[in-house]
Amino acid sequence: MTTTPSTGGPSDSVLQDFADMSAALTGFQSSFLRPFLDPTNLSEVFYNFAVAQVGQTAMDNLLAAFRSRKSQTPPLTAQQIADSLLEVTTPTGKESNQAQLAQAVILMWYLGSWYTPAYQTANKQPGQVLQVISSQAYTKSLVWNVAQAHPMGFSAFTFGYWSQPPAGLATFGVNTGGGQ
Amino acid sequence: MSNGNGNGSDTPQYDVVIVGAGVSGNLIAKQLGLAGKKVLILEAGPAVPDSREQYMENFYLALAKTPESPYPSLAGRIGPGVGTLPNPSEIPTPRATVLSIGAPPDVSHLIQSETAGVSGTTPDNQPEVRQLQFSSTYDRIGGGTAWHWLGSVPRLVPHDLTMKTTYGVFYDWPIEYSEMQTLWGLAESEIGVAASVTQQVPLQAAIGMVYPPGYEYPMGPIPSSVVDQTVSNGVSGMSVPGEGSEGGKEYSVFVTNTPAGRNSEPYQDRRVCAGNTNCIPICPIQAKWDPTVTLGDALNTGNVTVSYQSVAVNIAVDGNNVTQVDYLKWSYDDKGNLQSTPASVTGKIYVSACHAIENAKLLLLSNDQKGIANKSDQVGRNLMDHVLYLAWALAPSQVWGYRGPLATGGIESLRDGEFRTNRAAFRMEIGNEGWNFACGDPYTTTLDFVTGSNGSQLNSGPTRLGGTALVNTLNDRLTRQFRFGLLLEQAPQADNRVTIDQNNTDGLKIPRPHVDYGFDKYTLEGFRVAAETCSAIFQQMGAQEFTQPTVNPYPKDKYPDGKTMGPGDFNYEKKMYHMYGAGHIMGTHRMGTDPCTSVVDATQKSHDVQNLWIVGSGSFPTVATANPTLTIMALAFKSAEAIKAALGA
Ligand SMILES: Cc1cc2nc3c(=O)[nH]c(=O)nc-3n(C[C@H](O)[C@H](O)[C@H](O)COP(=O)(O)OP(=O)(O)OC[C@H]3O[C@@H](n4cnc5c(N)ncnc54)[C@H](O)[C@@H]3O)c2cc1C
Numbered sequence A: 001m002t003t004t005p006s007t008g009g010p011s012d013s014v015l016q017d018f019a020d021m022s023a024a025l026t027g028f029q030s031s032f033l034r035p036f037l038d039p040t041n042l043s044e045v046f047y048n049f050a051v052a053q054v055g056q057t058a059m060d061n062l063l064a065a066f067r068s069r070k071s072q073t074p075p076l077t078a079q080q081i082a083d084s085l086l087e088v089t090t091p092t093g094k095e096s097n098q099a100q101l102a103q104a105v106i107l108m109w110y111l112g113s114w115y116t117p118a119y120q121t122a123n124k125q126p127g128q129v130l131q132v133i134s135s136q137a138y139t140k141s142l143v144w145n146v147a148q149a150h151p152m153g154f155s156a157f158t159f160g161y162w163s164q165p166p167a168g169l170a171t172f173g174v175n176t177g178g179g180q
Numbered sequence B: 001m002s003n004g005n006g007n008g009s010d011t012p013q014y015d016v017v018i019v020g021a022g023v024s025g026n027l028i029a030k031q032l033g034l035a036g037k038k039v040l041i042l043e044a045g046p047a048v049p050d051s052r053e054q055y056m057e058n059f060y061l062a063l064a065k066t067p068e069s070p071y072p073s074l075a076g077r078i079g080p081g082v083g084t085l086p087n088p089s090e091i092p093t094p095r096a097t098v099l100s101i102g103a104p105p106d107v108s109h110l111i112q113s114e115t116a117g118v119s120g121t122t123p124d125n126q127p128e129v130r131q132l133q134f135s136s137t138y139d140r141i142g143g144g145t146a147w148h149w150l151g152s153v154p155r156l157v158p159h160d161l162t163m164k165t166t167y168g169v170f171y172d173w174p175i176e177y178s179e180m181q182t183l184w185g186l187a188e189s190e191i192g193v194a195a196s197v198t199q200q201v202p203l204q205a206a207i208g209m210v211y212p213p214g215y216e217y218p219m220g221p222i223p224s225s226v227v228d229q230t231v232s233n234g235v236s237g238m239s240v241p242g243e244g245s246e247g248g249k250e251y252s253v254f255v256t257n258t259p260a261g262r263n264s265e266p267y268q269d270r271r272v273c274a275g276n277t278n279c280i281p282i283c284p285i286q287a288k289w290d291p292t293v294t295l296g297d298a299l300n301t302g303n304v305t306v307s308y309q310s311v312a313v314n315i316a317v318d319g320n321n322v323t324q325v326d327y328l329k330w331s332y333d334d335k336g337n338l339q340s341t342p343a344s345v346t347g348k349i350y351v352s353a354c355h356a357i358e359n360a361k362l363l364l365l366s367n368d369q370k371g372i373a374n375k376s377d378q379v380g381r382n383l384m385d386h387v388l389y390l391a392w393a394l395a396p397s398q399v400w401g402y403r404g405p406l407a408t409g410g411i412e413s414l415r416d417g418e419f420r421t422n423r424a425a426f427r428m429e430i431g432n433e434g435w436n437f438a439c440g441d442p443y444t445t446t447l448d449f450v451t452g453s454n455g456s457q458l459n460s461g462p463t464r465l466g467g468t469a470l471v472n473t474l475n476d477r478l479t480r481q482f483r484f485g486l487l488l489e490q491a492p493q494a495d496n497r498v499t500i501d502q503n504n505t506d507g508l509k510i511p512r513p514h515v516d517y518g519f520d521k522y523t524l525e526g527f528r529v530a531a532e533t534c535s536a537i538f539q540q541m542g543a544q545e546f547t548q549p550t551v552n553p554y555p556k557d558k559y560p561d562g563k564t565m566g567p568g569d570f571n572y573e574k575k576m577y578h579m580y581g582a583g584h585i586m587g588t589h590r591m592g593t594d595p596c597t598s599v600v601d602a603t604q605k606s607h608d609v610q611n612l613w614i615v616g617s618g619s620f621p622t623v624a625t626a627n628p629t630l631t632i633m634a635l636a637f638k639s640a641e642a643i644k645a646a647l648g649a
C-alpha cells in the first residue's frame, strides 16, 4: 500500500496523477511506476524532489497540463500526451520551461538522478546532473529495463542468463498497449 | 609492534614484515603463515570492512561510477552532498583515480603532464609521443586495487617470456615457461578460475598456448555472452594478413572464452556469479575472487597480523641488509583532523608489495631519499601499461549488452606473431557493458533522446522523444551497442619513469610520485594496427563503427579540425587517437639475471639488498598481453618459497 502523505505532503490523487503522467512520459505502465504495494514509494520521492527543485507552481502547472490533455475528447493516446507535454515538434532549445520539467521527470525515472532543467542552469544547457536521488532511485532506474537488462551492480537474475537473449520488453514494465 | 625499538633490539619482532595488503602481500602472508612464520602486514589504507554494504551504498550514490567510486576518500563521488574530489595533499593515502587523469596536482595524486600527448621524433629519427598521461589507477585500501579488478586471468604465451630470443627485442624473462605453468596452476587454484582447457585448444596453433598434459581449471567456464556469440559468428572464417616480411601469412581471427576469476560454481564458501555486470568497481556478492579472500585465509593461520592505516615511509638499510621499516600510523581525531605517529618494526625479511608505482616511490624515498636497491638505476623506470585502445559499434542485430560479467570473451588469436619484431601485439577484450565504458551509457544516449543533445553520436537528427517512442528507440540502440577494449603490449622504455616529487606531498607530508610517460614507435605502430583491425572486424560483421577520440574533461589544446585535444589524446601519422589505462601497472623494478640492468632476481629478491623482496607486476621485464594478476600471484608463490628457504623452513 502506498504510504499516507504526512501533513502538507501531496495527496494520494496528486501522486496518482504524477504516476499517470510519468507513465505517459516514460512509456511505462502506471501500475509499474506506482504499484499497489510500493515499499520504495519512488513516485512520492520523485514528486517531492522535483517540487523542491522547481517549486510547487511549476509542478502544479505541469500536472494541470497533463490532466487537461488526459480528459480531452476524442481521447489522446499516451504517446500523444507525452509528445504534447514534451513539445517534441518544437526545435530543441526552444521548448518551454514546462516541457523541460517534463524531460527532468523522465530522466528521474530513467536514470535515478536529478538533471537540472536547462532554464534553471547558468548557461541554459540541458544535461547537468545534480545528484543520484537515492540508492533505490538508482537500483530501480528504468533505462536498464529499456535495455532488457538490470542496473549495473544490482541484478535479480541468475547464473548464465547472459548467454541467452532476454525476455521480451513487455516483461520489463513498459507499456505495450499503446493506450494508458 | 612498538615505537622505534627496531634498531636497538637484537631479535626481530617478526619473521617477515610485508608492506601492502593487496594481491601480492596477502598471498605471500598466507603462504608464510601456513608455514608457521610470524608475519606483520603494514597496510597504508583503512581496514577491510566487515561487510561490503557501505561500499555498495557509496557506489549507488556515486554520479560517476568509476572504479574507485565505492571506496573511501570520496573520489568518484562528485556533486552536492557527496563531497568533491579530495585534494591529495590533504589526505593520508591518495591514489591515482580515473576522475583525476590529466588533472592538476590539487586533484591528481600522480604529478604528470596535463596536456595532450606531444608528437615528435627521437634523436635517431623514430616517431614518438611524449607527455602522455599514465592512465591506469590503483587503490590504497585494505585489500588493494583488486577490489575493483575485472577478474580476467588469461595466461601468457611462451614467446611472451622470450621476446629477446624469439623476436630480438627487449628482454627475456629469467623463468622458464614450464615453471610458470606450475605456478599459474597454483594461482588458478587460489583464485578459483573458471575456464575450460578444451576451449583454449585452438590457441595452441594460433599463438602457442599450451597446458601441461591433463591440466584442468578448478571449475568449468563462465558461459559466453550473446555479445561474444555474435562477434564469434560475425568473424567466422576471417583472417588478417601478416605484415612486412610475413607477407602471405594469414592470422585467423576467432573468439575464445576468457578464463575468469569468478565462480561458475560455489568455491571457498563464495557464491556463484549472478551476472551483476559490476565486477569493476565492486562485485556485490563476492562471486569474484578478491584479495580479501586470501587475506582472510592468512589471518586464519593465526600467524599473520595486519596493521592498518600504517604508511611505510622508509626501508632502513645498513650495508646490504634491511634493518627496519619506518611507518606513519594515521587516524582522524574527533574534530576530523588528520594525525599521525611515527613507528617502526623489525623482521628477518622484508617484502615491499605496494604495487608498481608506490613500490618505486617507497624504494626511492628510502635512505634519506637517496634510494635503495637501485644500483642498476632501474627503479622507477620502464613503467608500462597494457595501453588500452577502445573501439565501439552498433551491431546489425540485438546483442543485449549490459548483462553478465563485464567481459566473458575475447579475440586472443592475434597475441603473438613475427610482427612483434616491429610492433606491439594485443588481446581484444569483448565488452558486455554496451557503451558504458565508451561514452558513459546508458546515461548519455538517454539524455540525448530526451533533451535533444548528441553526446552519443546516435541522435544526429536531433530528435526529442518520450513515451513508447523513447522506449523503442532506446531499446534498439542500447541493445545493439558493443565494444572492443584492446590491451596493447607496451615497450619497456627507460624514460617512462616514476620519480619522487619534492614539491608535492600528501597529507602525511610524503612526496608524491612524479610520472614521465609516452609511447615509442613500437607501441604507436601497435595502436595503428589495433585501430585498423577493429574497423576491419566491424566491417566484416556488418556493424556500424562509432569510435571517437573522446571528449576530455580537461581540454587543453585544439586539434586542427576544431576538435579539442586533451589528456590521453595524441596524433600518430595524421590520425588522432585516445588511449586509456588498462589498470595494469608494470615494470618499475624489473627482474633479470644481471644486477646491472635489473632490480630483482627471478624470485623477486633485490639484487642489492640481502633480505628484501620487491614484488608485484613492477617485476615484469616485458608485459606482453595477458592481464597481469595471475602472473603476479604466480610470482608471489615463487617468492614465498624463496623466503621460506631463506628463513630456513
Ligand atoms: C579497473 C581495473 C581493472 C583490473 N582488471 C584486471 C583484470 O581483469 N585482470 C588482471 O589480471 N588484473 C586486473 N587489474 C589489475 C590488478 O588490480 C592489479 O594487478 C593488482 O591489484 C596488483 O596487486 P598488488 O598486490 O601488486 O597491488 P595492490 O592491489 O594495489 O595492493 C597494494 C597495497 O599496498 C598498499 N600500499 C601502498 N603504498 C603503501 C605504503 N607506503 N605503505 C603501506 N601500504 C601501502 C595499498 O594500500 C594496497 O593495499 C585491474 C586493475 C584495475 C584498476
Ligand code: SF4
Pocket (backbone or CB within 6 Å): B262, B272, B273, B274, B275, B276, B277, B278, B279, B280, B282, B283, B284, B285, B286, B287, B288, B404, B405, B406
Ligand atoms: S558479474 Fe556480477 S556477480 Fe558476477 S562477478 Fe561480476 S559483479 Fe560479481
